[in-house]
Amino acid sequence: MAELSYREAIAAGIAQEMARDPMVYFIGEDIGAAGGVFKATVGLFDRFGPDRVRDTPISEQAIIGAAMGAAMTGLRPIAEIMFSDFLATCWDMIANQIAKTRYMTDGQVSLPLVIRTANGGGTRFGAQHSQSLENWGMAVPGLKVVAPSNPADAKGLLAAAIRDNDPVLFFEQKSLYGVKGDVPDGEHVDALGRAKVLRDGKDCTIVALAAMVPKALSAAEQLAAEGIQATVVDVRSLVPLDTRTILGEVVKTGRLFTVEENPRLCGWGAEIASLAADECFDDLDGPIVRITTPHVPLPAADVLEDAAMPSVERIVQTVRKSMR
Numbered sequence: 001m002a003e004l005s006y007r008e009a010i011a012a013g014i015a016q017e018m019a020r021d022p023m024v025y026f027i028g029e030d031i032g033a034a035g036g037v038f039k040a041t042v043g044l045f046d047r048f049g050p051d052r053v054r055d056t057p058i059s060e061q062a063i064i065g066a067a068m069g070a071a072m073t074g075l076r077p078i079a080e081i082m083f084s085d086f087l088a089t090c091w092d093m094i095a096n097q098i099a100k101t102r103y104m105t106d107g108q109v110s111l112p113l114v115i116r117t118a119n120g121g122g123t124r125f126g127a128q129h130s131q132s133l134e135n136w137g138m139a140v141p142g143l144k145v146v147a148p149s150n151p152a153d154a155k156g157l158l159a160a161a162i163r164d165n166d167p168v169l170f171f172e173q174k175s176l177y178g179v180k181g182d183v184p185d186g187e188h189v190d191a192l193g194r195a196k197v198l199r200d201g202k203d204c205t206i207v208a209l210a211a212m213v214p215k216a217l218s219a220a221e222q223l224a225a226e227g228i229q230a231t232v233v234d235v236r237s238l239v240p241l242d243t244r245t246i247l248g249e250v251v252k253t254g255r256l257f258t259v260e261e262n263p264r265l266c267g268w269g270a271e272i273a274s275l276a277a278d279e280c281f282d283d284l285d286g287p288i289v290r291i292t293t294p295h296v297p298l299p300a301a302d303v304l305e306d307a308a309m310p311s312v313e314r315i316v317q318t319v320r321k322s323m324r
Contacts, residue, residue, distance in 0.1 A: 002185055007040040007177040009151035010116075013158035014041065014078060016187060018048055021076060024162060025052040027063055028080030028116075037082055038118055038177050060090040064115070068098050071113040076162060084119040084133045084171060091136075098167045099142030113167045114158070119147070120211055120261050121309055122175035127297035130305070132261040134209070135268050137169040138238045144192060145238040147171040149213035151181040153236060156190030164192060173211040173261075193240030197249060201229030204255035204319060207246055207272060209235045212259040212310060219315035228323055238268050243275055250276050254285035257319055259310050264292040289322050291315055 004012060018024045026044060028036075032055040035042035045053045056063050060081055067079035081087055087094065094115065102110050121130035137145040144166055148154040154172070161168040198213070199220050208216035213234045220230040231249050235241070250256045256276050258269030273288040291310050299305050 001182040003180055004151045004155075004183045005177065006151045006154050006172070006179045007038060009155040009183050010040040010158060010172060011042055011044060012183065013155040013162075013188075014044060015047065016155070017159055017162040018044070018052060020187075023074065024076045024078065025054065025070070026078045026080070027054045027056055027067055029056055029058055029063070029082055031055060031080055036080070038174065040172070040177060041080075060086050061093065064090040064093045064098070067113055067115070068093060068111065071111040071167075072101070072109055076112045078114045078116060078162060081115060081117040083125075083129050084117040085129055085131050087117060087133060087136065094143070095140045099140050102166065103142060110165045111167045112165045114161045114170055115167070116158075116170045116172060118174045119171040120173040120175065121298045121305055122211060124300055124302055124305060125174075126300035130298045132293070134169070134171045134238055135262050135266060138268055138271070139266075142167070143239060144168040145171070146192060146236065147173065147210040147238065148236060149173075149176070149210050149234050151179065152183045152188070153190060155183050156188045157192065157236065159189040160192050163189065168192070171210065175211050179214075193237050193242055195236055195242035195245040196234045197231060197245065198234050199230065199232040201231040201253065203229045203253060204257060204323060205231045205233060205249045205253045206257045206259060206315070206319070207233045207235060207269070208259040209238070209268065210261065212261055215310065215312050215315060216259050218312045219319065222312070222316050223319055226320065228319065230319065235268075241271075243279075246272060247276060247279050250280050251283045254283055255323070256284070256288045257315075257322070258288075258290045259315055260290060260292040261309060262293065263295045264290065265295045267292055286322065289318060291318050
């Protein structure tokens with residue numbers, strides 16, 4: 001095991017796959033000599049050179065268009081969109097072309113393409129640079145959607161995404177980049193579509209994603225001191241969604257709470273709540289409760305941003321009140 005930061009784990013996952021497969025190449029803004037604006041690609045340019053680590057102009061459409069064409073002709077591109085908010089500028093190509101090409105060609109053309117992007121709030125970047133948009137990708141058939149919560153998953157899930165033959169949106173929560181954790185030495189490849197149970201409890205199930213996972217774990221520790229034992233599930237992958245694991249834990253405890261950074265309306269937790277209501281209704285001992293960011297643009301002011309996003313305190317208070 002090696003202790004790496006989340007950003008170092010991202011770079012390690014890219015380097016692992018570029019060294020293994022010469023068809024993998026990397027394209028984006030300031031990813032080369034600069035090492036990325038979040039320093040998540042440091043060292044890749046020096047190791048693999050300008051042919052395989054390519055800086056681009058400030059044009060998300062150019063990045064995605066070039067990556068799509070490369071994927072269609074046999075390469076396995078990794079494309080970086082600096083902030084997930086900027087997916088809006090190239091969403092036509094992602095949602096209408098990349099997501100549908102394999103279907104519309106009857107499988108004759110596949111797009112083994114990963115689109116990495118920095119996602120979410122908590123870093124005071126304001127409403128246009130802080131959105132949590134993983135539910136955008138979840139709504140488009142043909143896209144896989146992944147959002148790791150820790151360094152080991154960041155490396156392993158990124159490697160799995162690069163090896164996948166379908167297009168994958170890979171969301172990296174900005175506030176996690178500095179978080180450190182143990183990462184397996186050598187080649188590390190995880191599996192897409194598998195949630196993880198990080199804590200077992202008998203009273204309720206808390207389902208969380210990305211930066212909400214450590215908050216859910218901290219909340220579970222506090223709740224345990226009050227006699228409420230919570231299971232914590234890290235979703236990790238929204239598409240494919242591991243319904244077997246998630247709903248299995250809901251059946252065990254009879255209570256479901258989701259912790260979502262995305263705005264409340266049409267968040268990913270609504271889909272999980274719907275599935276639980278359909279599949280586990282007779283096992284539920286109380287209402288399904290969603291803990292979310294309100295349906296507002298995320299403020300830049302620190303006090304207001306912290307108030308909008310789910311916090312450990314809000315998770316504890318919500319679970320405590322509901323369980324009583």
